[in-house]
Amino acid sequence: MSKNFTNTFMLEALGLPLFTDIKSLSNYLGLSEKIIYLLSVKTQNYYKKFFLTKKRGGQREILAPSYSLKLVQRWILREILEKLPISSAAQAYIKGNGLGIKKNAEIHKNSLYILEIDFKDFFPSISRDKVFYLFRNIGYNILISNVLANLCTFENYLPQGGVCSPSLSNIICFKLDKRIHTLCLKRDINYSRYADDLAFSCDNKVSLIKSKHLISRIAKDEGFKLNDSKTRYLSPISHKIVTGITIDNGVLKAKKELKKLVRPMIFRSITSMDYTQNEKIRGIVAYVDSIEKGYKDSILKYIASLSTKFDFVVFEDIVREFNKHKFYKEVNDMVDKSKDYLSEEEFDDISDIIDIRNKYLKSIC
Numbered sequence: 001m002s003k004n005f006t007n008t009f010m011l012e013a014l015g016l017p018l019f020t021d022i023k024s025l026s027n028y029l030g031l032s033e034k035i036i037y038l039l040s041v042k043t044q045n046y047y048k049k050f051f052l053t054k055k056r057g058g059q060r061e062i063l064a065p066s067y068s069l070k071l072v073q074r075w076i077l078r079e080i081l082e083k084l085p086i087s088s089a090a091q092a093y094i095k096g097n098g099l100g101i102k103k104n105a106e107i108h109k110n111s112l113y114i115l116e117i118d119f120k121d122f123f124p125s126i127s128r129d130k131v132f133y134l135f136r137n138i139g140y141n142i143l144i145s146n147v148l149a150n151l152c153t154f155e156n157y158l159p160q161g162g163v164c165s166p167s168l169s170n171i172i173c174f175k176l177d178k179r180i181h182t183l184c185l186k187r188d189i190n191y192s193r194y195a196d197d198l199a200f201s202c203d204n205k206v207s208l209i210k211s212k213h214l215i216s217r218i219a220k221d222e223g224f225k226l227n228d229s230k231t232r233y234l235s236p237i238s239h240k241i242v243t244g245i246t247i248d249n250g251v252l253k254a255k256k257e258l259k260k261l262v263r264p265m266i267f268r269s270i271t272s273m274d275y276t277q278n279e280k281i282r283g284i285v286a287y288v289d290s291i292e293k294g295y296k297d298s299i300l301k302y303i304a305s306l307s308t309k310f311d312f313v314v315f316e317d318i319v320r321e322f323n324k325h326k327f328y329k330e331v332n333d334m335v336d337k338s339k340d341y342l343s344e345e346e347f348d349d350i351s352d353i354i355d356i357r358n359k360y361l362k363s364i365c
Contacts, residue, residue: 007139017079020141029075039069040150047154047161061124063159072151073163080148081167084138087177092195093166102291104194105245105252111190111201114240114247115208117215118230122196123165125224126158130172169195176222183214194243209233245291254288259295262288263302266327270306273318275325282327303331313337 006020019025026033039046046069051059065073082095091104108114119125132149140148152164159165177193184191189202189211198215202208216226234240240247244255262284269275289296312318312334319336326333 004141004143006141006144010139014138015083016138019144021143022147025144025147028079029072031072035068036072036147039072040147043069043150043154047159061160063154063161065159065162069151070163076148076151077164077167080135080138081164081171084171085174086170087174087181087193089177089181089191089193090170090173091192093170101194101243102245102252104192104199105242105247107190107192108199108201108242109247109250109252112203112236113201113205113208114232114234114238114242115200115212116230116232116234116242117198117200117212118227119196119198119219120225120227122224123158123160123169126169126172127223128153128156128158130223131158131168134168134172166195173222176218176224179218179222180215183211183218187211197243199242205233205235252291254291254295258284259288262299266299266303267306269325269327270312270318270322273321275321278325278327300328300330303327307332307334310337 004020006018008018011018017028019028022033022036026036029036046066047063048066050062050064052062054060086094091100094100128149131152132145135145135148136142152162152168153159154162158168173193177191180198181191183189184200187202187207188204189200189208192199200208200211200215212231219226241255246253246255262281265277265281269277269281285296285299306312307322312322314337316336316338319334319338322334
């Protein structure tokens with residue numbers, strides 16, 4: 001087969017754009033050939049590197065692509081990668097699957113035993129060669145496969161922070177997922193993968209434990225290494241958590257630590273009249289409500305109870321800011337009661353509240 005061979009039949013069958021050289025790729029992208037050349041050959045110049053501290057110590061490298069490279073990667077993601085198949089075991093990074101993390105936990109909620117395995121250095125373990133052969137195998141010639149691989153990788157590996165990296169990881173893990181899924185089917189084990197977190201469950205403890213070394217062998221054969229420090233066996237008496245979701249007698253629940261954040265944040269916002277955390281509050285509530293239906297309703301009731309609280313309604317400024325920055329449109333306005341309570345005769349009754357509030361406001365300024 002010629003190096004310049006393009007499998008047009010394969011590309012058309014998959015509904016993928018057909019280009020055979022830089023010029024035709026340039027027409028598709030709407031960028032000059034020179035820019036495409038620079039982005040694909042001098043790729044390291046178009047990333048900003050920074051590090052995030054991991055929960056268990058150490059640093060996680062994040063590579064953020066420049067605006068121009070990000071635009072190209074988004075095009076590759078939309079026009080090529082999102083049209084390619086992934087395994088049914090993959091639950092993360094799927095377009096339109098906003099509750100993938102919940103579905104991932106649901107797969108294992110009725111099993112007695114759970115085995116959790118984590119890959120070490122997941123994205124860096126996926127080499128440029130694997131990305132190149134992905135594009136080559138779907139029909140693009142060697143030149144285009146090289147260019148696309150360069151545009152999606154950084155220094156010969158898949159960068160965490162790249163637009164295409166999540167989708168590419170799912171596609172490239174298709175064979176891994178298939179091999180592990182086949183193994184699990186024979187042993188009546190449920191299997192799911194959320195990025196680099198692999199979860200297995202069944203009612204046979206021995207079968208689950210014996211499968212670990214075979215799973216490790218498959219992972220190693222596919223170019224991945226297990227992070228043994230994060231491997232966990234969970235029994236019926238264990239506190240079961242799958243990808244951050246607690247499983248309690250077959251019922252899914254969000255982390256208690258997360259739920260404990262919300263009410264104090266709301267109370268602080270009202271008291272200090274600082275509503276800059278509104279988006280974060282709504283985000284947490286939406287996440288928890290997606291797992292525990294009815295949680296948002298309980299928060300709405302809590303806000304409603306605060307909106308009539310004597311400690312707040314007697315302060316005109318608190319009422320004004322609350323109504324201006326309401327957490328949700330469903331929440332009724334707070335009614336200003338300052339004129340009812342702040343008469344000279346009754347001022348002494350709430351003077352202590354005023355003093356406490358003023359001290360609080362000074363302490364946070």
